[in-house]
Amino acid sequence: MTECDVLIVGGGPAGATLARALHQHGLHVHVLDKATWPRDKVCAGWVTPAVVSELELDLDDYRRDNLLQPVHGFRVSLMGGREIEASYSGDAxxxxxxxxxxxxxxxxxxxxxxxxxxxxxxxxxxxAAYVVNGEYRCRLLVGAGGHFCPVARHVFAARPGSTEVAVRAQEIEFAMSPEQARACPVQADVPELFFCTDLKGYGWVVRKGDYLNIGLGREDNHRLSEHVQAFCDFLREAGKIPAELPGRFQGHAYLLYPHAQRELVRDGALLIGDAAGLAYPQSGEGIRPAIESALIAAEVIQACNGDYTADALAAYARRLQQHLGTRGQTTFTDRLPEWLVRFLGQRLLGMRWFIRHMVMNRWFLHRQTPPLRLTGATGGD
Known part of the structure; x- marks a missing residue:
């Protein structure tokens, strides 16, 4: 039997970030993942400078073998409405x-x-341990396997698709032919976002070099495929995407932080990233909160000194709440009639100030929130 201090199920950004921090602290860490790497993972895929800082990412090293597309603006609209570009000078x-x-x-x-x-x-x-697949024995089991994480299901009794209200998205990413790349009007450094007219989701077209990512996500996922088809028809008519798309759209789901109700810790176990339901409510972004949850978890785990009871790990849930806010709190718009929210939203999405300062700076880029800085050591290079 393979013994380790910590077994992380899921090797995505949250799992990899936690694994690195704990490994640097001297713990014996194993990562278990059902995929073979590099895995096929479709995502609109952008990371902010805050994420780069939190990951201690060397951009020169990263771009040597990987695509890294600087972004200097976003083009935003209500689907079928006037497109407004929020441009930013200086660094990406x-x-x-x-x-x-x-x-x-x-x-x-x-x-x-x-x-x-x-x-x-x-x-x-x-x-005081968990045994996974009868082969891996660990003192701490971490679920980092996304919305359908097996640790969330086996240990925390999560039931994806039952009472949970999840955002569901469909997207495709492909390499454009030279002819398609020349004809594509989407600028590589200006992704395009299109809010649904009922404000229950949004679609996107993101160009990364000669790759194109197209997708749409909605919290109301009724007839999602029809919404995606209508979005693609709209994009084709606007001349933004090729007439024929290679392959099929892939689906995935995630929970928005204010609406998620999953437990985060139990004796000898905790959840991070999308397994915990941490996506930002307005944008649905999961990468930054996933990474920050991993960094907070790393600091708490180190402070536990091997005591992985629920009481000791509860500090993780408290710290995460302090950082992301209290779940289940109602906002001003939650108390308004749905028709009024739609009316106001449609008007605001036609205002340049609102697009730049609210939609982009606050909801999508979170420029008001500095990179997470922890008080304890989580390891260094």
Whole structure:
């Protein structure tokens, strides 16, 4: 049987970030993932300078073998409405990345022992330890496997698709032919966002070099495929995407932080990233909160000194709430009639000031929130 201090199920940004921090602190860390790497992971895929800072990412090293597309603005509209561009001078406000490359880079540099291509089939409690698949025995089990994380299901009794209200998205990413790349009007450094007219989601077209990512996500996922088809028809009519798209759209789901109700800690176990339901409510972005949850978890785990009871790990849930806010709180717009929210939203999305300062600076880029700085050591280069 393989013994380790910490077993992380899921090797995405949250799992890889936690693995690196704990490995640098001297813990024996293993990562288990059902995929083989580099995995096929479709995502609109941009990371802000805050994420770069939190990850201690060397951009020169990263761009040597991976696509890194500087972003200097966003074009935003209500679907079918006037497009408003928010441009930013100076340094890049974000970077387009391909998740298949980004996730692989983070996992490879983590220093943890990685077990690829192995799905979780069983999770059993054995005294103060967990045993996974009858093969891996750990003192702390971490769920970092996304919305459908097996740790969330086996240990925390999460039931994805039942009572949870999840955002569901469909997207595709492909390499354009030289002819398609020349004809594509989407600027590589200006992603385009299109809010649904009922304000229950938005679509996007993101160009990363000669790759094009197209997708749409909605919290109301009724007839999602029809919404995606209508969005693609709209984009084709506008001349923004090729007439024929290669391959099929891929689907995924995630929970918005204010609406998620998953427990975060139990004896010998905790959840991070999308497994915990941490996506930002307005943009649906999950990368930054996933990474920050991993950094907070790393500091708490180190402070536990091997005591992984729920009481000791509860500091993680408290710290996460302090950082992201209290779940379930109602906002001013929650108390307004739905028709009035739609009316106001449609008017505001036609205002240049609102697009730049609220939609982009606050909701999507979170420029008001500095990079997470922890008080304890989480390891260094």
């Amino acid at each position: 406000i974000s970077y387009g990345i391909r998740r298949c490359e980004f996730d692989h880079y983070l996992l490879r540099r983590s220093g943890a022992t990685v077990h690829e291509g192995e799905a979780v089939k069983s999770v059993e409690r054995d005294g």
